[in-house]
Amino acid sequence: MSLALVNIGDSHDGGMEGVPIAGDALIVDEGAIAWIGDSKDVTERDHQTVIDVAGATVTPGFIDSHVHTTFGDYTPRQQTIGFLESYLHGGTTRVISASEVHVPGRPTSVTGIKALAVAAAHCYADYRPAGMTVHGGSVILEPGLTPADFAELRKDGVWLAKAGFGAFSSPMDYVPLVNAAREAGITVMCHTGGGSIPGSLNKIGVDALLAMQPNIAGHVNGGPTALSSEENERIVTEGGSIALQLVHAGNLRSAIDIAGRALEHGVFHRVMIATDTPTGTGVIPLGMLRQMAEMSSLGPITARQAITASTGNVAEQYGLDAGRLIVGAPADLAVLDAPLGCTASTALAAIDQGDVPAVAVVITGGMVRFTKSRNTPGPIKPVAVRDGA
16 A cells, blocks of 8 residues: 655654654555655655645654553553553554563463463564554563573564563572573563562662663663662663663653763663553553653753654664664654644644644554544644545
């Protein structure tokens, strides 16, 4: 299916510099971005669908790297059906499992945890709730797992792991398992800060993180209880390549502190924005946008940097081909604008002043999924979708 977006106002290519695309139009074909250029060079009748962006803003769809998926579009933690579809209406086009820890009766045996991870990975391989891509199946690190188990899991399609919920007496007990999982090519996220659910360790602090060297310090601003400011400085300056995941369901003051330190030390490429939901904090369809707006209006980062941390930075840390507006990338896009009633005139200006922008259109896999978000006010610009013929 061929689709054209014309009359794009501002845009963000998903990269570290957050620059606009080279033109005000792009064409999508066979689920990928096929061309970027000027609207005057687009022949509308050549495309099944044309989106007149009318000067609104186009960004990559957001990638939430901390979502506790289970099976299907359901969360038993909040007893909510259709939460992923609702997140799509907040501009999130892709989520990454932070482990299926909320599955009722979650197994803890080696056989059970491997089976759970494989089943979740395979279930989401072709199932896309409302068109969203879900990277499911994150093996929960438990005592007894061996390098051979991780090699088997990787062969069976599992490429994610989570440390922090296993039956270990000390955070340092995770070190050999994290090393073994990473050796097998598995991307490891580690819980950071105070315990989030009964049975988890009281705290995983900076010393344990530096010893483990996971790929991602999950909710490094607290899940929900944060590290000290001294620990924040150490994870930024001594953490090497460990990604710094700042979540909406964490401590906002700590998130702002860590982002400022990352900018100061020139390691903003390690910063990712996520939600850490559904949890006790709840289901938050606008969690990504709210975290961007809060950190931009109250903290040291700009709206452009917030979008980078929600798109290209995440893709880079996880090795995904998404999160960018470049030719060949998956056509997962969001059309954003200042919301009705806003004193700002553009989506990025709205974010910078703390307002959640309007989500006018979301495209995933090259298909228009909706033309009116059920979770945001409407856009101030007349964004329109029409038949190209």
